[in-house]
Amino acid sequence: MADLAPISVLIPVRNEAANLPACLASVAWCNDIVVVDSGSTDGTPDIARAAGARVVDFRWTGTFPKKKNWALAQVAWKNAWVFIIDADERATPELEAAMRAALGQDKFAGYYVNRRFWFLDGWLNHCGYYPSWNLRFFRHALGRYEKPAGADATGSGDNEVHEHVELQGAAGYLSGEMEHYAFPDIATWIEKHNRYSNWEAKLQVHGAAEDAAGLDPGLARKRRLRRLAWRLPFRPTLRFLYHYVWRAGFLDGYRGFVFCRLMGWYEFMNAAKARELRRKPHA
Numbered sequence: 272m273a274d275l276a277p278i279s280v281l282i283p284v285r286n287e288a289a290n291l292p293a294c295l296a297s298v299a300w301c302n303d304i305v306v307v308d309s310g311s312t313d314g315t316p317d318i319a320r321a322a323g324a325r326v327v328d329f330r331w332t333g334t335f336p337k338k339k340n341w342a343l344a345q346v347a348w349k350n351a352w353v354f355i356i357d358a359d360e361r362a363t364p365e366l367e368a369a370m371r372a373a374l375g376q377d378k379f380a381g382y383y384v385n386r387r388f389w390f391l392d393g394w395l396n397h398c399g400y401y402p403s404w405n406l407r408f409f410r411h412a413l414g415r416y417e418k419p420a421g422a423d424a425t426g427s428g429d430n431e432v433h434e435h436v437e438l439q440g441a442a443g444y445l446s447g448e449m450e451h452y453a454f455p456d457i458a459t460w461i462e463k464h465n466r467y468s469n470w471e472a473k474l475q476v477h478g479a480a481e482d483a484a485g486l487d488p489g490l491a492r493k494r495r496l497r498r499l500a501w502r503l504p505f506r507p508t509l510r511f512l513y514h515y516v517w518r519a520g521f522l523d524g525y526r527g528f529v530f531c532r533l534m535g536w537y538e539f540m541n542a543a544k545a546r547e548l549r550r551k552p553h554a
Contacts, residue, residue: 277302277352279352281346291358292318295318307341310330337434368447381442386404388400409436413439415436416435467537515528
């Protein structure tokens with residue numbers, strides 16, 4: 272068995288008993304695993320401790336910092352490098368090898384990790400959801416999640432979901448992949464995106480973040496385009512066509528069609544909820 276890698280792992284959780292064991296097993300090759308828990312009632316902390324992870328309690332006050340930024344600043348990390356993974360994600364052996372190799376260089380302050388989404392009965396290979404690069408592996412002293420303007424009013428909860436990491440330094444890209452099992456069925460997808468649309472609508476009404484200096488230029492460009500898209504007519508139809516035609520979602524067959532139709536529905540919810548908020552007093 273290979274030696275444990277000097278990598279710290281941050282897993283933010285709340286009631287993740289069903290997902291956590293597989294996630295912990297996928298990062299068992301790291302020598303420091305920290306589960307930051309927000310008052311779970313389903314035995315999640317016990318599962319983490321039984322696997323040898325440290326459990327840190329987090330109680331959100333309703334203001335910043337949220338869970339990941341709080342953990343990055345407050346946890347006594349054993350290593351300089353931290354890998355952030357959610358309970359419904361899995362690190363593959365190929366990603367393990369790439370992360371181990373990255374430890375031996377000083378060129379980058381962090382790395383983007385590619386993520387694959389499981390939807391219905393297989394992987395999404397198109398739809399604009401693959402490849403999906405996320406800055407998840409970096410020197411913890413050099414990275415913090417952004418604080419979007421107006422985010423205090425979005426009601427998005429105690430954990431950074433849509434926010435991105437601002438990194439002090441250059442970032443590279445790792446081979447290998449992380450597997451994401453967030454959407455085991457359509458009902459779960461709808462439940463999550465109904466909540467996400469609350470966040471998106473409130474962000475539209477209360478103001479989007481300005482492009483932060485620490486964000487990847489490509490991401491900053493996408494942010495600008497997204498703000499422009501908020502002004503377009505027929506947004507739900509355009510969103511469907513973007514994912515299904517422009518990003519070749521049709522190549523994913525039935526699952527691609529369903530996913531892209533749902534993305535159109537999500538855009539409709541964003542627009543309708545934003546309009547509702549604007550019509551309410553004190554929105």
